[in-house]
Amino acid sequence: MKxxxxxxxxxxxxxxxxxxxxxxxxxxxxxxxxxxMFEEPLQSWASAPVALxxxxxxxxxxxxxQKALAAHPEVRTDYTIAVTPxxxxxxRLTWDGSGGQVHHAPTQVMAAGLDAEGNLVVVPKTPxxxxxxxDVLHQQVGLxxxxxxxxxxxxxxxxxxxxxxxxxxxxxxPALVKTLFAVRLGQSVRxxxxxxxxxxxxxxxxxxxVMAISSVVFAFHGQIFALEHLLFPAPVAGQHGGMRGGGHDxxxxxxxxxxxxxxxxxxxxxxxxxxxxxxxxxxxxxxSAAAAESAVVSSHEGASRVSxxxxxxxxVPAQLPVLAPTDILALVTRQAPGFVPEVLNYMQLGHxxxxxxxxxxxxxxPTRGPTGGFMVLNSRTGAVQSGEYMPGHQPAKFAILTSFFxxxxxxxxxxxxxxxxxxxGLAGAFLFYTGNQLWIVSRRRRERQSGVVVETRxxxxxxxxxxxxxxxCVAGISAVFCAVPVLPFGGTYGAVSAVxxxxxxxxxxxxxxxxxxxxxxxxxGAAGVVTACVPLMLCLHGAHLLRTPEGLGVxxxxxxxxxxxxxxxxxxxxxx
Amino acid sequence: xSRDGKTFSTDQWVSKVLAAVLLGVVLVCGLMGVVxxxxxxxxxxxxASGQYLMWMxxxxxxxxxxxxxxxxxxxxxxxxxxxxxxxxxxxFFVLRSVLA
Numbered sequence: 099m100k101x102x103x104x105x106x107x108x109x110x111x112x113x114x115x116x117x118x119x120x121x122x123x124x125x126x127x128x129x130x131x132x133x134x135m136f137e138e139p140l141q142s143w144a145s146a147p148v149a150l151x152x153x154x155x156x157x158x159x160x161x162x163x164q165k166a167l168a169a170h171p172e173v174r175t176d177y178t179i180a181v182t183p184x185x186x187x188x189x190r191l192t193w194d195g196s197g198g199q200v201h202h203a204p205t206q207v208m209a210a211g212l213d214a215e216g217n218l219v220v221v222p223k224t225p226x227x228x229x230x231x232x233d234v235l236h237q238q239v240g241l242x243x244x245x246x247x248x249x250x251x252x253x254x255x256x257x258x259x260x261x262x263x264x265x266x267x268x269x270x271x272p273a274l275v276k277t278l279f280a281v282r283l284g285q286s287v288r289x290x291x292x293x294x295x296x297x298x299x300x301x302x303x304x305x306x307x308v309m310a311i312s313s314v315v316f317a318f319h320g321q322i323f324a325l326e327h328l329l330f331p332a333p334v335a336g337q338h339g340g341m342r343g344g345g346h347d348x349x350x351x352x353x354x355x356x357x358x359x360x361x362x363x364x365x366x367x368x369x370x371x372x373x374x375x376x377x378x379x380x381x382x383x384x385x386s387a388a389a390a391e392s393a394v395v396s397s398h399e400g401a402s403r404v405s406x407x408x409x410x411x412x413x414v415p416a417q418l419p420v421l422a423p424t425d426i427l428a429l430v431t432r433q434a435p436g437f438v439p440e441v442l443n444y445m446q447l448g449h450x451x452x453x454x455x456x457x458x459x460x461x462x463x464p465t466r467g468p469t470g471g472f473m474v475l476n477s478r479t480g481a482v483q484s485g486e487y488m489p490g491h492q493p494a495k496f497a498i499l500t501s502f503f504x505x506x507x508x509x510x511x512x513x514x515x516x517x518x519x520x521x522x523g524l525a526g527a528f529l530f531y532t533g534n535q536l537w538i539v540s541r542r543r544r545e546r547q548s549g550v551v552v553e554t555r556x557x558x559x560x561x562x563x564x565x566x567x568x569x570x571c572v573a574g575i576s577a578v579f580c581a582v583p584v585l586p587f588g589g590t591y592g593a594v595s596a597v598x599x600x601x602x603x604x605x606x607x608x609x610x611x612x613x614x615x616x617x618x619x620x621x622x623g624a625a626g627v628v629t630a631c632v633p634l635m636l637c638l639h640g641a642h643l644l645r646t647p648e649g650l651g652v653x654x655x656x657x658x659x660x661x662x663x664x665x666x667x668x669x670x671x672x673x674x
Numbered sequence: 675x676s677r678d679g680k681t682f683s684t685d686q687w688v689s690k691v692l693a694a695v696l697l698g699v700v701l702v703c704g705l706m707g708v709v710x711x712x713x714x715x716x717x718x719x720x721x722a723s724g725q726y727l728m729w730m731x732x733x734x735x736x737x738x739x740x741x742x743x744x745x746x747x748x749x750x751x752x753x754x755x756x757x758x759x760x761x762x763x764x765x766f767f768v769l770r771s772v773l774a
Contacts, residue, residue, distance in 0.1 A: 330717030
């Protein structure tokens with residue numbers, strides 16, 4: 099393949115400038131993204147146990163429900179039943195205790211159980227926000243901003259990332275084919291970084307293409323849907339399509355996710371967090387899965403919203419009773435063998451449209467969300483109302499859309515793919531690190547060739563930022579999980595972000611104060627020490643986590659990573 | 675493009691990128707319109723067609739941003755993309771009036 103020299107040079111320039119702007123944001127996004135592959139086990143490890151008696155069996159759940167509804171009639175409109183024994187430990191029955199009114203304060207989730215005498219016990223649930231914090235860090239490329247501006251900046255970074263991919267392929271692929279497997283470790287530092295960068299980039303190219311396009315979609319789906327709404331006004335007046343409908347309905351009751359707290363709740367199709375869950379913005383959060391889901395709910399709800407108040411306060415109309423969890427599960431098993439239900443979310447929408455959303459997964463099929471999909475049943479008749487997000491039961495066109503999401507979340511193919519995504523995510527972060535190093539080393543070389551003795555301010559700035567941000571991100575996330583056992587409630591969102599950003603800023607500050615080889619080595623070593631504490635903390639404070647394969651994996655991964663950082667600290671050289 | 679000996683370069687990149695960002699939105703929006711009208715979508719995020727259109731928009735816009743540097747000048751970028759937008763939007767209105 100022979101490309102014109104000026105064409106290749108053009109894309110080389112574009113690649114290096116775009117890469118240098120987006121590289122550090124992408125490092126944070128990829129590193130945190132790799133950690134979010136363990137979000138569920140980390141969340142349940144970090145959360146304090148709920149002070150409830152042993153959960154009632156699913157067969158006895160109607161009794162619990164009856165007592166809870168008698169004491170808290172408002173719960174009728176939206177409550178959640180945990181199906182799996184692990185989730186039930188954190189409350190068989192949970193509901194959003196803030197009434198969906200509080201928009202920016204953490205949602206208060208209430209959990210209920212029965213004591214030995216059969217009396218109702220209700221306690222608030224305060225799950226750890228540590229794992230969710232890392233997820234938000236991933237979604238917002240490390241920026242501590244409100245959701246909307248952070249999404250716009252994330253979208254810009256995603257677009258730069260797409261440009262960097264295209265330009266990288268055009269500029270380097272022809273030359274690359276010749277020197278594919280030649281990693282010139284022994285030669286100059288610049289060539290070593292270059293070879294590593296090329297090798298990593300080439301072999302994870304499909305992964306990166308998927309990530310780039312899906313991130314653009316995640317960032318701008320709200321705006322694009324708004325445009326579509328303008329382009330194609332809904333033909334039927336009563337049908338409110340579009341984001342606006344979905345968002346507002348979410349606010350009015352479709353919003354709260356089932357069991358937001360224990361991590362299993364977020365199972366859901368989205369990873370939005372408890373913090374802003376009730377806000378309209380959060381319904382749109384993370385991927386249009388959320389949008390689509392709220393739209394599913396809203397379409398059931400829309401027509402009935404006006405009369406909702408009336409139905410919920412008036413006596414229950416003379417109609418079928420709501421089906422018990424065991425009946426729903428039996429129906430699901432009959433309808434969809436192989437689907438593993440985890441959470442049931444009952445919602446009262448009135449007018450015979452009361453629904454139950456059954457969240458779960460099917461190991462044989464890709465899922466729309468990071469950990470599963472859902473189906474919607476009529477909670478009184480048991481009729482299936484929507485299987486559009488139901489793994490294995492989607493119409494082909496929805497199944498294809500689901501595969502786009504599954505390719506971003508790694509939610510297909512089970513554990514091997516999830517582990518593959520962890521490795522690809524970490525390799526991606528390392529790719530951006532090598533890219534920045536390459537830029538610095540090349541610049542330094544050029545400056546030296548042109549006779550400059552002291553490196554320019556730009557080079558110094560970028561070198562310090564690269565070292566500070568990358569080691570700061572790694573150390574900050576490790577510090578969060580080290581701090582979890584000592585923080586109240588396993589870390590509220592504020593406490594966890596304070597830990598992360600103070601460690602991050604400390605590392606960035608240190609990188610500026612200690613330029614040069616010694617500083618880099620020190621920071622790499624320090625990040626290695628903090629990361630090495632993570633497996634220690636896991637052993638000391640959560641032996642039960644280490645009995646699961648994921649838990650062992652997290653500990654092993656952290657140990658490996660700290661070894662890698664120590665090796666980096668010993669080997670790192672600034673030479674050209 | 676090599677016939678007249680002009681070379682590719684990152685000159686006037688601000689202008690080229692701005693064209694791809696701003697006119698890119700107009701063009702992509704028109705393209706969504708054309709494809710949407712042809713596929714009889716209602717544009718709802720619930721429908722499969724609405725979601726495919728969204729993915730298409732993201733893909734086309736990213737690609738447009740990647741190739742905008744190939745315009746020989748900023749002015750050419752603005753001109754070319756304006757013409758393309760006008761064509762696409764014209765097609766959209768024609769198709770809509772014919773099919774609707």
